[in-house]
Amino acid sequence: MKSESDKLVNKHKQLNQTDNAKVISHVQREDGDWVRHTLMLEGLEVPFVFRRKQQYQNLKGARVNLTYYRHVEDVAGIEFETMKVVRIKRS
Template sequence: MTVDKLLKRHQQLTHSENVKVVSHVQREEGEWVRHTVMIENVDVPFVFKRTKHYQGLTGARVNMTYYPMVESIAGMDFEQMKVVRIKRA
């Protein structure tokens, strides 16, 4: 499915192109690997899960499709961006 079709179908999605990754951390969570990506000039983490480790993205430029979400940890709410699609630019 193309990005334009995704954006039309889901109003909450946002698409950013050619953004620079300043940090990429990969952590194992059971059978999944949780990826946390920080983007230049943005204070909110972008997260996604995969079944395997992913190539390091620190310093790379990427295109991402994502939506905002709130994760509650120990009774505190943290704003995050849930990544639906990520590709190198």
């Protein structure tokens, strides 16, 4: 039986799945009516970003399962790679 994340990854080939990743940093910032969340994961140097309407529990030190895709932002002529999170759950 396939999980929901497996179905998403199979349907949308640009999506990636990471399981049981340890969060080493979790920052929450106001972004208009939304709250922008930025996660840094152990062993990776790329930020994982998602937005919610409200604050979220602090995930620092937690293990999470993420479904995400690569996103490149151009800021002042410099490209910054981020991972845009589609789905996040605690492991």
